[in-house]
Amino acid sequence: MTAGAGWDVAVIGAGIIGAACAWRLAERGLKVVVLEQGSPAGGSTGKSAAGVRAQFTSETNILLSKHSIEEYAAMPESGYHPGGYLLLVPEAQWPAHQAGVELQHRLGVPTEQLTPEDAQVHAEFLPDGLGGCTFCGTDGHVDAHGLTMAYVNRAREAGARFLLDTPVTGIRRDGEVWQLSTPAGRVEAPLLVNASGAWSGEVGALAGLEIPVQPARRMVFTTGPITLARPLPMIFDLASGVWLRSEGERIILGRADPADVGWREGMEWAWLEPTLEAAMTRFPWLEAASLDRRASWWGYYEVTPDHQAIVGRLPGADGWLNACGFSGHGVMQAAAIARVIAQEALGEAPFIDLSPLRYERFKQVPNGLTDIQV
Template sequence: MTARTADLVVIGAGILGTACAWRLAERGLNVLVVEQSSPASGSTGRSAAGVRAQFTTEANIRLSQLSIEEYAAMPESGYRPAGYLMLVPEAQWPMHQAGVALQRRLGVPTEELTPAEAQVHAGFDPAGLGGCTFCATDGFVDPHGLTLEYLRRAREAGAHFLLNTAVTAIRRSEGVWRLTTSAGVIEAPQVLNAAGAWAGEVGRQAGLDIPVQPARRMVFTTGPLAPQRQVPMVFDLASGVWLRSEGERLILGRADPADTGWREGMNWDWLEPTLEAALLRFPWLETADLDRRASWWGYYEVTPDHQAILGRLPGADGWLNACGFSGHGVMQAAAVARVMAQEAVGEVPFIDITPLRFERFEQVVSGAADIQV
């Protein structure tokens, strides 16, 4: 059987894979995207859709900042600058203030607020807080709309998509990657692993150790609120509880650090611990009803330091990663796509992604450097 050929194969058609396909095809590369299901059917489609530039490292700030700017210029993104309010415990406040200073230096309009001043955005119990931050350009988007628009642009630029196509084996031979799929064999000198929660498994098919594993996350949905209240994305750093308005309702969640691996379905046992933590900070939630049918679950793709893995993989010629975002994929997809296109054609990325490269894990093992979190 004659193998199908391409300059670069992207594995995954979520928001990262489709955005990368567009930017790569723009560069004149013959791009083929392989997706085991349909576009945005994995983590992208089940995202809570928040976007924020409130990070503490320059790479993450710029990736999110420039992505949000792109989304704001795309009607298909559904971008809504509803704001993002961070409730910061006393012990974390000095480090958080340093992050705010860096954000402002890079042009992100983050405000420092006292807990009393932050009450205008959302009511909460201020116990134990050192301060709050709010950024009006943070907010949320429509991940489905974005993914389909990136797919359209990628096709228009010449990229091809194989949907509902499983990759069953990957090996390197004579300078090319050979992918065995349910639609036949594909050969390309470069592969971009944008497989989300499946990125670790994709690596293992190629004999590579990509430290990405799935982690299940719950999104609980209330019924319509009475009286109605519009709440920006609020994240309580002390408890890990987050919430925001979704129309007349609220969606909320809290990561369960033990819920890793391929577990499917709603974990209703996690509802009580989530609500207990949420009610301590947001007592007014006691009057809200839960809509079980509107609640959902999805996978995060997590790494040991909860940071993305970007760029070429050392020791694996032609293998690139854009995975492991640990909940930041939708936030950063637009800028990551531009970075990965530069990486693929041998240019220096316009954002320094050194802290997010795979080599940071090797440095930790050797004791040469600390992971940047």
């Protein structure tokens, strides 16, 4: 089978990024085919904690999240829940964080600055070492699987075709088109969107390209039912890296292990003790909670050297567009990313400045992390 005749764009990956891109490309009149090695949202998307926030410190990330959250709020299928994000900020980081809040306000994000004492209205925690807290009530979480399927359905209605259980096994540029080999035959298109999540580096390697994305395993621990005075918003303690929020009658929580990179599978239960130890230092009431091992899960982040996404055309590779490396921000930015990818594909100026996320930055001296990582 040759599924290539007449395609304008081949999207690799049907997670939330690939599905949203497929819709926005198809609605602009392009003939789109999506190749997915499994099922929609079957990779990182479906294993996400599905948080969405606009509390970033760079304009590009703020706008990508702000516009995405606005789109999710208008989609009944998204399951958007504006429960808020509460950030607990150490003293040393507080001045820079306040500057970030000023930028958020200029861009229309309603973030509040709170003292640690005032922030207790959202959750009980020990304020030791904190310079302040911020809370944004339009942040929250979504149903990542339901949202992805909504994009799949919209893309199909706009004419996109999804080839599921169809891994890409080879990629080469032949004249004006990309040729993608699959077990079902060859697919050809002049434009290719790499939306392969944690597999994006390997997809690039199939074409002889270096895309600096690697998988990083993340654990999500789930408590048993616990009685709280109020549901918890998503809380992120910047000092320890611990995050947690309510999930019905339970709490889900996690903490990134920077050493846990590569294709490692399964729950790493040895990471539970250091996660709980850090969490209970800030939230001592967690000691009364039980753990539900069966309800806990793991998934992959797709991380880059600076923990920022890679978005837009790849220099030196005609027709290759990246939408990958989101480092935990994919669900919260997918809607806006899809719009800018469609604009890039059509040769239009993106409505959000992509320069901080373009591939070319890796040719420059790195500045270190520019935004908090959850």
